Amino acid sequence: DNASELQDALTKTVEAKAPEPAPEPAAPEFNFIGRVVMAEGVDLSPPYDSASWDFFESVGGQAGNGVKTEYGVETKTNLPKAGDYIARISVDLARIEVPVKIEDGKATTLDASLEAGVLNVSGTMDGTAPLTDSATTWELLDASGNVLATKYNPEVSFLAAAGAYKIRLKLGTATAEQDARIEAGKVVSQSVSLGAGVIEASGVFSTGGQAVPE
Secondary structure (H helix, E strand, C coil): CHHHHHHHHHHHHHHHCCCCCCCCCCCCCCCEEEEEECECCECCCCCCCCCEEEEEEEECCEEEEEEEEEECCEEEECCCCCEEEEEEEEECCEEEEEEEEECCCCCEEEEEECCEEEEEEEEEECCCEECCCCCCEEEEEECCCCEEEEEECCEEEEEEECEEEEEEEEECCEEEEEEEEECCCCEEEEEEECCCCCEEEEEECCCCCCEECC
């Protein structure tokens, strides 16, 4: 009868307007998103505005087999499967290793800090005439005297983890060696004289920043 037909129509209308179940969340485009800075609050700046990201399988918390390498201050990538990894992040001489956990259907984000600084060095002869020879050799040594890196030119720079170092200047048979200190997030300029072995040091928090008190 009409009453039954009306009831059936109302029931069908209600069923038709029932809310659709919520769709499953879409899988993220990348399962790892990372960013690295020189130190807390201090970005990497040219010529050190890039980084190498080496990913390894984690074996007992240590780096195992290599998985892939990415480059850049910021990186977005997909690691092959869920599990534990080690990310080794390097810029010049600064390097840190950070554990990374990847979960299915999720994006892992990492904000890393190298806690490093920059040492700019230039050389003079007898404290006056700037060195101009491209064969000028600079060695950065750790506190124990082990050579960490060698660079050439009258003026060079090193980015390394904060700490105590030695800087060695060589040209021909002349050599000068002095203590140096790298501070996290700071750019320090240092002049070394081959004749007198004199150091003049000043520091800034970043390029164009305020001078650091001596």
